[in-house]
Amino acid sequence: MNNQITNVYIWDMDETLILLKSLLNGSYAEAFAGLKDAQKGVEIGKMWEKHILQISDDFFFYEQVCLEIENCNKPFLEALSKYDDGQDLSDYDFNQDGFSPPHDDLNKRKLAYRHRVIANKYKQGLHNILDQEMMDVWDALYKMTDEYTDGWLSSARALLEQCLAGNEDPTICNTIAGGVVRSNATGSRHINVLVTSGSLIPSLVKCLLFRLDNLISHENVYSSWDVGKLQCFQWIKERFDNRNTRFCAIGDGWEECEAAQAMNWPFIKEVAEMQLGQVLLNNCLSFMLVQTQICRCLKLDV
Numbered sequence: 001m002n003n004q005i006t007n008v009y010i011w012d013m014d015e016t017l018i019l020l021k022s023l024l025n026g027s028y029a030e031a032f033a034g035l036k037d038a039q040k041g042v043e044i045g046k047m048w049e050k051h052i053l054q055i056s057d058d059f060f061f062y063e064q065v066c067l068e069i070e071n072c073n074k075p076f077l078e079a080l081s082k083y084d085d086g087q088d089l090s091d092y093d094f095n096q097d098g099f100s101p102p103h104d105d106l107n108k109r110k111l112a113y114r115h116r117v118i119a120n121k122y123k124q125g126l127h128n129i130l131d132q133e134m135m136d137v138w139d140a141l142y143k144m145t146d147e148y149t150d151g152w153l154s155s156a157r158a159l160l161e162q163c164l165a166g167n168e169d170p171t172i173c174n175t176i177a178g179g180v181v182r183s184n185a186t187g188s189r190h191i192n193v194l195v196t197s198g199s200l201i202p203s204l205v206k207c208l209l210f211r212l213d214n215l216i217s218h219e220n221v222y223s224s225w226d227v228g229k230l231q232c233f234q235w236i237k238e239r240f241d242n243r244n245t246r247f248c249a250i251g252d253g254w255e256e257c258e259a260a261q262a263m264n265w266p267f268i269k270e271v272a273e274m275q276l277g278q279v280l281l282n283n284c285l286s287f288m289l290v291q292t293q294i295c296r297c298l299k300l301d302v
């Protein structure tokens with residue numbers, strides 16, 4: 001498989017794969033010039049925020065790691081894996097292990113343990129974490145948001161799926177690099193990577209809540225919060241690069257656009273709010289346009 005072509009898609013999250021900030025500040029509704037109930041958008045956004053924070057705190061150590069002690073945000077979950085000695089954590093008491101500054105090797109190991117637990121919970125999915133009542137609330141909120149945004153969430157998911165597919169009989173396999181990819185008889189493989197400006201733990205929870213976890217594996221979620229998008233892009237290039245790897249970045253912001261230019265990667269701007277004349281693009285159509293541009297940039301069959 002020396003000639004196997006690898007396509008790595010580097011996605012922005014907010015206002016690209018999901019909508020949150022633009023719901024909360026009303027800019028999403030504004031783009032529809034009175035056709036959307038802005039207050040409803042704000043309320044939907046606040047409900048998402050509440051769930052993201054609650055799940056981050058209750059199950060993913062967010063309060064303990066990033067708020068109580070001091071900011072221990074890392075750019076990706078594997079960042080401290082060399083400090084993890086593999087200890088069985090089934091009876092480990094995360095409330096009593098004395099995790100605190102300074103960031104010496106012992107505390108890095110304690111943080112690495114937390115990252116291991118987070119990774120395992122991500123792999124298991126929210127249905128193994130939430131009770132039925134919470135599952136129902138989440139399901140209803142997802143559907144309401146998808147309706148309010150004319151299918152933004154489901155269209156984004158479909159696009160991620162299409163990026164991973166591109167073959168008739170996909171088999172999911174784990175690469176050495178750790179990403180979930182699909183390979184096919186023609187020898188090409190496709191990898192979705194997320195680079196978000198949010199901090200790592202809530203971003204992983206967002207992936208779970210917005211149902212992206214089976215399309216983007218936990219190793220492929222990067223937080224540019226402390227390091228910037230260009231640094232994340234450079235790490236991704238080092239991790240996946242060989243002569244047959246092609247990269248493509250998709251987002252809505254200047255930072256990923258400039259970082260992609262610096263890397264000499266094609267950049268595709270999310271165009272869902274772009275207006276053609278007076279006709280606002282239907283979200284489904286706009287995601288199809290993104291897909292077409294990806295295919296063109298990477299010379300894939302449409």
Ligand SMILES: [Mg+2]
Nearest residue numbers: 012014015252
């Ligand atoms: Mg964005």
